[in-house]
Amino acid sequence: MKRLFLLAAAVAFVATPAFAQDTITIGFTDSQTGPLNVDSLGQQRGYEYWRDEVNAAGGIKVGDKRYKVKFVSYDDQSVGGRVQQLYTRLVTQDKADFLFSPYSSGLTAPATVISEQYGKIMIDSGGAEEKPFETGNKYLFMVITSASHYLSGAVDALKQKDPNAKLALVYSDDPFSKAVLAAAAQQAKAAGLQIVMNESYSPSTTDFGPVVNKIVSSNADAFLGGGHYSDGATLARQMHDQRANMKWMSILVAPSDDKFAELGPAALGVTVPSQWELQVNYKPQFGPTTAQFAKAFQEKFHAKADYHTASGYTVGVVLQHAIEQAGSIDTDKVAAALNAMDITTFFGRIKFATDANHHGLQVAHQMVLAQWQMINGKLGRQVVWPPEAKSADLLYPIPAATQ
Amino acid sequence: MLLMLRRPFFWIIALAVVAFALAPVVGNDVSMRESLLLDALYITLASNLNLMLGYAGYVNFGSIVFFGLGGYICVWLVNSYNWPLIPSLIVAGLGVSGLALIFGFGILRLRGAFFALATIGVIEAVQAFVENFTPWGGSAGVYLSGEIFKPLGGPAHALWIIYFMMVAVMGLSLYLSFAIKTSKFGLGLLAIGQNEDAAAILGVPTSRYKALVYSVSAFLPAIAGGLYFFKSAFIQPSDAFDLSLSTEALVVGMLGGEGTVTGVAIGAFLYEELRGYLLTSSTFANFQLVVSGALLLLIVLFFPGGLMGFIYSRFPRTQKVLE
Numbered sequence: 001m002k003r004l005f006l007l008a009a010a011v012a013f014v015a016t017p018a019f020a021q022d023t024i025t026i027g028f029t030d031s032q033t034g035p036l037n038v039d040s041l042g043q044q045r046g047y048e049y050w051r052d053e054v055n056a057a058g059g060i061k062v063g064d065k066r067y068k069v070k071f072v073s074y075d076d077q078s079v080g081g082r083v084q085q086l087y088t089r090l091v092t093q094d095k096a097d098f099l100f101s102p103y104s105s106g107l108t109a110p111a112t113v114i115s116e117q118y119g120k121i122m123i124d125s126g127g128a129e130e131k132p133f134e135t136g137n138k139y140l141f142m143v144i145t146s147a148s149h150y151l152s153g154a155v156d157a158l159k160q161k162d163p164n165a166k167l168a169l170v171y172s173d174d175p176f177s178k179a180v181l182a183a184a185a186q187q188a189k190a191a192g193l194q195i196v197m198n199e200s201y202s203p204s205t206t207d208f209g210p211v212v213n214k215i216v217s218s219n220a221d222a223f224l225g226g227g228h229y230s231d232g233a234t235l236a237r238q239m240h241d242q243r244a245n246m247k248w249m250s251i252l253v254a255p256s257d258d259k260f261a262e263l264g265p266a267a268l269g270v271t272v273p274s275q276w277e278l279q280v281n282y283k284p285q286f287g288p289t290t291a292q293f294a295k296a297f298q299e300k301f302h303a304k305a306d307y308h309t310a311s312g313y314t315v316g317v318v319l320q321h322a323i324e325q326a327g328s329i330d331t332d333k334v335a336a337a338l339n340a341m342d343i344t345t346f347f348g349r350i351k352f353a354t355d356a357n358h359h360g361l362q363v364a365h366q367m368v369l370a371q372w373q374m375i376n377g378k379l380g381r382q383v384v385w386p387p388e389a390k391s392a393d394l395l396y397p398i399p400a401a402t403q
Numbered sequence: 404m405l406l407m408l409r410r411p412f413f414w415i416i417a418l419a420v421v422a423f424a425l426a427p428v429v430g431n432d433v434s435m436r437e438s439l440l441l442d443a444l445y446i447t448l449a450s451n452l453n454l455m456l457g458y459a460g461y462v463n464f465g466s467i468v469f470f471g472l473g474g475y476i477c478v479w480l481v482n483s484y485n486w487p488l489i490p491s492l493i494v495a496g497l498g499v500s501g502l503a504l505i506f507g508f509g510i511l512r513l514r515g516a517f518f519a520l521a522t523i524g525v526i527e528a529v530q531a532f533v534e535n536f537t538p539w540g541g542s543a544g545v546y547l548s549g550e551i552f553k554p555l556g557g558p559a560h561a562l563w564i565i566y567f568m569m570v571a572v573m574g575l576s577l578y579l580s581f582a583i584k585t586s587k588f589g590l591g592l593l594a595i596g597q598n599e600d601a602a603a604i605l606g607v608p609t610s611r612y613k614a615l616v617y618s619v620s621a622f623l624p625a626i627a628g629g630l631y632f633f634k635s636a637f638i639q640p641s642d643a644f645d646l647s648l649s650t651e652a653l654v655v656g657m658l659g660g661e662g663t664v665t666g667v668a669i670g671a672f673l674y675e676e677l678r679g680y681l682l683t684s685s686t687f688a689n690f691q692l693v694v695s696g697a698l699l700l701l702i703v704l705f706f707p708g709g710l711m712g713f714i715y716s717r718f719p720r721t722q723k724v725l726e
Contacts, residue, residue: 032689033692035641074682074683074688075682075688075691077682079642079645080635080637080642081441081444081631081635082441082682084437084634084635085437085438085440085441085679086682086683088433088434088436088437089434089437089683092433092434093434106544106637106639106641106642109546109635109636109637110635110636110637112636113549113558113634113635113636116549116558117557117558117559117562129543131543131546132546132637134546134548135546135547135548135549135550135636136548136549136550137549173534173542174542175541175542175543175544175639178541178542178543179543
């Protein structure tokens, strides 16, 4: 009899939830297939990791209610037309309350047509280009620093170390790299640095021999450029093999991958602009510290957190903070909270532009410059710029190739 | 032309177009509209490619160039010169058709594998040109402002209008395929497809016909490209000249049955619906490429004549009705 009673109680418990559980649905697409699939994964892990953490802590607090976070996501195949189809579905069929961005500027722009049309907030961590923010959107917000500021730190550091440096700008002919280097060229000119070479190469280049010869004969002593992993790594290796003996090397993207250490001596002294590094130590007003984030991530995924993951996680943190500040999940109230936001997270300070011509663009977060140095006899990255965030001194000039 | 009205197939196309236009309107189902829009796009691309591939027997990997260039011209006119959408689309279609005619006289001297390779060359050349062409934004592409949808009554309304226009382009593509197939021009193309030398000896003006069909097959894809990229509010070279979309259009034609109008259209529809379903299905989403790959393999193995080849052999009478 007692057993029967217990059983009935258990059934009753399962059948009628004790607390009506409210959920917030967040929709996004990720590029599981197509050319962006590698880069997209880090961001997706960041999103999912944030969701798990929030739900484990009881959910997002809105007034005296708590909302659990539910994700709906699809594979966009790295194709813009698919993005619009799927975001429409996310909004109309899956009833997403909020949206996260796909990976890359090229996919975020088509998604924005849908999010703006339905008046849904979309937070973006995967596209660093500014153009989508100059088209008068109201509900798009970006947590990362935009492309035109990627190399500002490198230019500042170089100016301080050697105001007479001669720069070679050599970069991949893709939208992102071109935007970054175009801005860097302007900043270098403004800083009084001399540019002796300014050229792009096809993204599919595999042999940089002729390019390196040209750099050497231009008498440059500082190099800024690169593009994606394979071309950046090959360039660094061939610069070393052909003894280009640069005093300064800044390469986009490639050196922020831990695989870059495989280059051995060719990696030494190479700097890379980064949205975030494990050594970055901001005092967060909201969310975890870098140490907590990195440790928990390592335990969960058995991999080191990188900036794609950190920015993906930050998207979640920013939305959570805005919802809690607004005390509501009403889109316009949350958008107002985002417009007013100025907080420091483990990722850095977050504040959005509110003027109509740049609305949603990130204006407070700063890039750091990381450099490959010998740490206890092993190659590793150290944050060297800006001075207030550094974990080691800047190595300048890069020690000449020996042998 | 009036003779076409007496053919049942004319009314079958009309019925399909009306069904496309009405289906999402009935339940105000925008999700369905977005899927059907991609279906209509695939049908347009595959049907026009079929004019080259199915009728004249020329494998054109570069059909996507028409789509991409059309997109660029339209987006450029809308963005830089504030042109309204419809004139931009017409100029895009005519411009790309004209270019294709000039290109066509050049590369259509090649045959077989050489022609196929040359069309890949055309993609690369056009893409390299656009990547370095500053008025079109170079490799960064062009982002359109949300303002462009204002003249069409705001984005929500504009997407409906774009959808109906895309369905119209699809309908025109089907009628074009049908009209050419039943014309003397089409007969000449089929002859070229069978044996080009024999056709030439029998008096078919082969090089003129080939250049003409190349140019005609560029017109509607260019307009579809204009609509598609206007809708995306963004265009960049890697999306506009995506070789994989070209290849998909080829595959779709083979699945449905090259040289038929119905088969290619149904092939395109089923292919895109299948991809869309697999992508969003909770069961298959994680291995959608595996499933679609296996299905394609099975179809090619067991239905080498494509869908229409199978239907024609099972139900020979359908040959009289379904083109």
